Amino acid sequence: MDEFDLINRFFKRDTVGASVALGVGDDCALLDIPRGYQLALSIDTLLPDVHFFADADPGLIAERALSVSISDLAAMGAEPLAYTLALTLPEVNECWLAGFSEGLVVAEKRYGCSLIGGDTTRGPLCISVQVHGIVPCDAAIKRSGAHHGDLVCVSGCLGDGAAALASLQGELLVDSEAQAYFDECYHRPLAQLDLGFALRGIASAGIDISDGLLSDLGHICSASGLGAELDLRALPYSSAMLAHVDAGRAKTWALTGGDDYQLCFTVPPHLTGALGELMATDQYPITVIGAMTATSGIFCRESGQMLNQSDTGYKHFQ
Ligand code: ADP
Ligand code: MG
Numbered sequence: 519m520d521e522f523d524l525i526n527r528f529f530k531r532d533t534v535g536a537s538v539a540l541g542v543g544d545d546c547a548l549l550d551i552p553r554g555y556q557l558a559l560s561i562d563t564l565l566p567d568v569h570f571f572a573d574a575d576p577g578l579i580a581e582r583a584l585s586v587s588i589s590d591l592a593a594m595g596a597e598p599l600a601y602t603l604a605l606t607l608p609e610v611n612e613c614w615l616a617g618f619s620e621g622l623v624v625a626e627k628r629y630g631c632s633l634i635g636g637d638t639t640r641g642p643l644c645i646s647v648q649v650h651g652i653v654p655c656d657a658a659i660k661r662s663g664a665h666h667g668d669l670v671c672v673s674g675c676l677g678d679g680a681a682a683l684a685s686l687q688g689e690l691l692v693d694s695e696a697q698a699y700f701d702e703c704y705h706r707p708l709a710q711l712d713l714g715f716a717l718r719g720i721a722s723a724g725i726d727i728s729d730g731l732l733s734d735l736g737h738i739c740s741a742s743g744l745g746a747e748l749d750l751r752a753l754p755y756s757s758a759m760l761a762h763v764d765a766g767r768a769k770t771w772a773l774t775g776g777d778d779y780q781l782c783f784t785v786p787p788h789l790t791g792a793l794g795e796l797m798a799t800d801q802y803p804i805t806v807i808g809a810m811t812a813t814s815g816i817f818c819r820e821s822g823q824m825l826n827q828s829d830t831g832y833k834h835f836q
Contacts, residue, residue, distance in 0.1 A: 519610055519612070524610060524615065524638060527615075528618070528619040529619065529633055529638075530542045530543065531632055531633055535599060535632050537549055537550045537551070537600070538550075541632065541633070541634045541635070542633065542634060542636075546635070547602070547634035547635040549600060549650060552652065554654060554655055555654055555655065556652065556653055556654075556658065557650065557651070558594055558596035558651040558658060559648065559649070560590035560591065560649050562583070562586055562587045562590070562646070563644060564579075564582075564583050564586070564645045564646075565645075566643050569586075570582060570583075571686070572643065574705070576614045576615075576617035577617045577618065577620050577624065578705040578706070579618065579621065579645070580617075580618045580620075580621030580624075580625065581621045581622075581706055582705055582707065583647050584601065584625035584629065584647055585625060585709050585779065586647075586707065586709075586728065586779065587601065587648070587649045588629050588631070588649055588709035588711065589707070590649065590726060591649055591709070591714070592709045592710045592713065592714035592726060592781065593710075593714060593724050593726035593781055594653060594659050594714065594724070595653055595657060595658055595718040595721075596714070597651055597652055597653065597715065598629050598630065598649055598650070598651045599650050599652055600631050600633070600634040600649075600650050601631055601632075601633060601634070601647055601648060601649045601650060602633070602635045602648045602650070603622075603635075603636035603637075603645070603646070603647055604636055604637045604638075604639075604647075604648075605637070605639070605645060605646075606638075606640070606642065606644040606645075607638070607639075607643060608640070608641065608642060608643055609640075628708075629711065631649070631651075634650075653718075654718075657718045657719070659714070659717060659721045659783065660724075660741070661724070661725055661737050661738050661741035661742070662723065662742050663721075663722040663742065664722050664738055664742035664744055664784040665742070665744075665784075665810065666810055666811060666812045667786075667787055667810060668722050668723075668785055668786050668787070669784065669785045669793070669809055670748065670782070670784055670806070670807050670808040671783055671784070671785060671805065671806050672727070672754065672780055672781065672782050672783075672805055672807055673710055673713055673780045673781045673802060673803060673804055673805075674710070674754065674778070674780040674803055675755055675759065675780070676731055676755065676771075676772035676773075676778055677753075677755060677759055677763075677768055677770075677772035677775050678700065678703045678756050678758070678759060678778060679703060679704070679707070679776055679777025679778040679779070680771035680775025680776060680777065680778075681700055681703075681758070681762075681763060681768075681771055681775070682703040682704035683775075685697060685700045685701075686700070686701070686704055690762065690763070691762075692758065692761075692762045693761075696758035696761060696762055699758045703777075704777070707777065707778075707779040708779070709726075709779060710726070710780065710781050710802075713802045714781065716796055716801075716802065717781070717796075719792075720792045720793055721783040721784060722783075722784045722785065722786050723738045723742055723783065723784045724738075724781055724782065725737055725783075726779055726780070726781055727779065728776060728778070729776050730774040731773050732773045732774055732816055733774070734782055735748075735782050736816060738782065739810075739814065742810070743814075744810045744812060744814070745810070745813045745815045746810050746811060746816050746817070747809055747811050747817045747819060748807050748817070748818050748819065749819045750769060750773075750818050750820035751820055752805060752806065752808075753769065753773075753805075753807060754805040755772070773818075784810055
C-alpha cells in the first residue's frame with residue numbers, strides 16, 4: 519500500500535460539512551467562512567508515552583486526539599468546521615490504521631466536523647490535529663479579557679484527568695465502576711463545546727484546563743494583568759474521586775494535575791444573573807471558585823498561603 523492508497527482507504531471521507539467546499543484529495547482543502555465570522559485555528563501534537571499510551575486502542579487514541587484539539591475551540595466559544603491531520607507513522611499497520619480511522623469518525627460525529635486534509639509521513643509515531651472553527655467577529659472568549667472583581671468559574675469536576683492517569687498506571691486502585699469512569703475521562707475527554715457557545719457574551723475570559731487549574735488560570739491572570747483568589751473548599755470533585763482519593767491528593771490533582779479539559783472562565787459581576795440562569799438550566803455543571811484580584815499571583819483561601827503559579831502545571835521543557 520503506498521501513501522495515496524493509505525489516504526484513500528483510511529482518511530478520505532464521502533460526507534463533508536456544509537461549509538466544506540473541497541475536502542481530501544487536492545493540494546488544499548477549501549472552506550467557506552460565513553460573513554461576519556472569524557476563523558479560529560488551533561493545532562495540537564500528540565506523542566506516544568507523553569500524551570497517550572503507545573499500546574492503547576488506536577480508536578481511543580484518535581478520539582482523544584480530536585477531543586483535545588476541539589477543546590481549544592470550546593475554550594474560545596468557537597464552533598468546529600473541519601480539521602486536518604498530520605500523521606507520522608513508523609510503518610503501515612493496516613489494523614492500527616483501521617482502528618484509528620474508526621475512532622476519528624466516532625469523534626467527528628460527536629463534534630460535527632470532518633477531516634478535510636493532512637499529511638502522511640514515515641518516522642516515529644506522531645499525531646498532529648489542527649482544528650478549524652468559526653466564531654462571530656469579536657465574540658471569541660480570550661484569555662486577556664478578565665477584570666478585577668470578575669468571578670472565577672469552572673465546569674465539571676477537577677482532578678479526574680490526573681486520577682485517571684494514576685489509575686491507568688496502576689498507582690490508584692479503584693472499584694470497577696470508578697475504573698470505568700476514569701477510563702472514560704482519560705480516553706474520551708468531552709470537549710465543552712456547548713458550554714463554550716453558551717458563554718459567549720457572558721464570560722470575560724476563558725481557557726480549557728489541560729495543564730491543571732493553577733497553571734491555566736495563571737494564563738488568564740497574566741494575559742489579563744491580574745491575580746486571583748480561590749476558595750479551595752469550593753473545588754468540584756467527582757464521586758469517583760471522593761470515594762477513592764484522600765482530600766489532600768484530590769486537591770493537588772485538581773490544582774496541578776492535567777488533562778481535565780473542563781473550562782475555566784471569568785464572569786463580570788453585572789453578568790452573574792445570566793450566569794445564574796445558565797446554571798439553573800442544569801445543563802452545565804458550573805462552580806464558582808473565586809474572583810479575580812488586582813494584585814498578581816493566585817491566593818488560595820483554605821491554606822492562606824500564596825501559591826506561586828509558575829511552579830505548577832505540566833511543562834515540556836523542564
Ligand atoms: P501534497 O503533496 O500536495 O502536499 P499530499 O500528497 O501530501 O499532497 O496529500 C494528498 C491529499 O491527501 C491532500 O488533499 C492531503 O490533504 C490529503 N492527506 C494526506 N495525508 C492525509 C491524512 N493523514 N489525513 C487526511 N488527509 C490527508
Ligand atoms: Mg501539492
